Amino acid sequence: MLKIKQLPINTTHISGPVLLLILTVFCYFFNENFSQYFVYNRPLIIEHQYWRLITAHIFHTNYAHLLLNALAVILLWLIHGHYYSLFQYLSLTLISALIISISIFIFDPEMLQYVGLSGVLHALFVWGALKDITAKEKTGYLLLIGVIVKIAHEQFFGASEDIASLINASVAINAHLSGALVGLGYYFIPKIGKKFIH
Template sequence: MTHYKSWAACLVITVLCSAAMLLPSNITDAMVLSEAGLANGELWRMFTAHFVHTNLWHFALNIAGLWLTWLLFVEYFSPQRLLLALAFSTLGLSMVLFATNNLQSITWYAGLSGTLHGLFAFALVLDVNKKRVTTYIIIIFGIGKLIFEQMGGSTQSTAELIGASVAINGHLWGAVLGVVAGCIVKVLELQQQFRD
């Protein structure tokens, strides 16, 4: 079965990120997530920050991660599911970063990586039912990566490459919100099955 709408969504996200790369810095500065910006009522930043990148390496790493996520899990990104997953992993992530004062410690947030962690975790929650060994291996590695980052594991080489600190809490909260969104979908789909 082909998933044209899902692949189209992946392409749209890629195009949004690509277009943001072409914008002048005074515009992209107004798109990143910052406490000062949100305090000034610039709520668009809660969405736009996830499509802005610090440099070409940051962009390339995230777009590669996006396409890898789609290659592995395209079947789980129907339009309805994707809207929920994106809402949690963009707007939800921005709200959590703001509410937990993470923006004070990192000053600003930009990039798709927190959203990618959310989409990846979302798809893994839905994939668990298939009981594939690879799914469990990916889950173990993913949890290990998040723990490594939270325990102070070195992200220095990545930070040097992307020209900014790695927002490890963005990764963590993105994954947590992706799991929540995946669980919501599973519950809703189970309720639908019982009604039918």
Template sequence: MPARALIVHWRLPLALALLCLLAQWPDLAPYLRYERIAILQGEVWRLLSAHLTHLSVGHLALNLLGLALIWQIFGEGFSQRQWLLILVLIFLGISLGLLVLYPQVQWYVGLSGSLHGLFVAGALAQWRRGNWLGPVLLAGLALKLVREQWMGPLAGSIALTGGPVLTQAHLLGAIAGLLVAAPILSGQRR
């Protein structure tokens, strides 16, 4: 792939990574994270910005590594505009899901729920193209999500992220990815 095409292909995840790095600014981060009370009082930007902030540098690095892997595997599944729409709607799906379905969750940060949604969208695109890997990956992710909802976060997750892991965000992200990507894919020709 020529250098220009490579840059174009990676511009969305690179822009997202840059936004995540900027959101770590100590004076800015507290105003960006998901905080239930603040959102209910009108700070609606937190519905989107919460996914850019992270608990620690390790949490951020882990999420950006996940983003790079997902993009490497699935990046060509949708156009850049479609991916951007999918990402924004996943952000909103997770945040609104937390707000409505999990009122006990007072705060949240991180990209991991969104990564689950991007994974689902990408695997659906693979499946739509007739690639057998799509349904296999979806089945594996479904098993992981069921395990997390039943038994909690995977061992070592807290040590890697520097704090609690909100498995509900992973589930909401996967559901949002499915609900957003399926109509886009059904509108595309094979």
């Protein structure tokens, strides 16, 4: 069973998630005004509108899509917020957003548009689970196994049709896979780098 020992409410722990939530909610309410300039749009990215590779992730298809991702941001903060710092949170969010979009561009050329935080959330999830394991928290293993099973199920059997219907869009299962791999890399690459340096 997941344990939330103490709410991670100090500025260091909460500032990243709060900033992300404010930004996504703002973008949702002004979606009609701004989204056409910022969502992932493959033809426009080919025309050098590269900022879309990052900004696409803070837009959502509808209220249900926003709500699902916002609740996930909050849940991950409750579980792993004590590991967060503003720099770490924003750097992982930005790096995962960029790499996920690049992977979609390269490996999913048929996907012309993409929005949503779910891929980034998978990166945060995997990174947090690995931090749990390092801290000798048994729940870290359960979380990591759970996300591996989820991603494998999506890759072999596809995403839930109920979720696709709810968010009024196809679920980008490869974004989830890419995000999980980024979370893995974000955790292990600095450790490997330190070993080579020392």
